[in-house]
Amino acid sequence: MKVKNWMSRDVVTISPEATLQDAIGLMKKHSIRHIPVVEDGELVGWVSEGDIRGAYLASLIEDIRVRDVMIKEPITISPEADLEEAAEVLYRHGIGGIPVVEGRQVVGVVTVTDIMAAFIQIMGILKESCRLDVILGGKPKAFEHVSQIIRRHGGEIISVGISGPEDKSKRVYFLRLTKCDVRSIAQEVERAGYKVVSVIE
Template sequence: MIVGEVMSKKLHTVTKSDSLKKAQDLMVTHAIRHLPVIEDRELLGIITESDIRGAFIDQGRTSGKAKSGNIEIRNPSKMKVNDYMTRNPLVVVPETHIEDAALMIYKNKIGALPVIKRNKLVGIITIMDMLGLFVDLMGIIHSSSRIDVVMGKHPKNFEKVSSIINKEGLNIISVGMAPYLKDTLKQIYFFRLDLCETKKVVEKIEKAGFQVISSMD
């Protein structure tokens, strides 16, 4: 699966001259935490909920020995996105594999990746999009069954197991993959099926020479 199949295409953005208040209001209204900063659809940066919080860390300190001794109160309507956004953020393209995007998010401890094509912003993928994909794959929300099979990476193995499942009249909803740590030449394939009894098909998969490490009705 690639980023272009999962990313959010309905974008909420700001410009560098917009105020922090506008950015904050957009985040609250649309229940989001990240706003790409653009100019003519070209990505300039990204501003996040934590960037806006950070802008007010110093609020309440005295304003540099001001004669009046008044407390400095920052006005978000006068504070510009340009001064607080993250420039040159990490990005992906629509063709980036989901696994690679997830690894970038994990390694860099970020919450979202803008998606660009020909230097233009075309979408955004967030950690919540990734979580939603995982939840869907695992069948946590939908009533479904699952069979986890270890097999060699050659496509013929996948085709053979899929054929066994289909011949039992079972519908494959989705398939996920993960490395098999005990053998780098193999992978674990997670077959999510419409809710069914899996005992019979598991026996046939194992009879065909494949290892089933887990099944769930």
């Protein structure tokens, strides 16, 4: 998955010479929390709601310019980068969004909300479904065996998440399934020697 497939393309930008009041107005109007700062068609900075809050002085706000509070060398990402890379950048730096650029030209913005939307779609969370969380124990062909049990009960695996330690025998597999009798599946999975952690209907 590429950043270009999930980024927001209708980018609202602001001049470094604009006031903080201008930036606040744009954020409220467009329901956004980050704005690329652009001059002569090129990215020169990045201003966020947090940057504005940190500089907010009610009596002087009209005198403060975006250039005074913006991040002058913001982290950027290419539209051709993998979405996983964008997620890692946001997580590592504890930020809510980054500009997407080609050269110095802003072509989009990708935010935590965009990453979450991609995750929800990939995992099939909004589809009518159920979930089986199971420890397979690192047994040979365990996943294939459990998949067969699921299919016998009329279910299909929509997505798989894996969490847990490096020790494969202790990893939890989060299996999102099409709507089916997941409790009957869980019972047969346990009879087959696997540990069911939870069932969500």
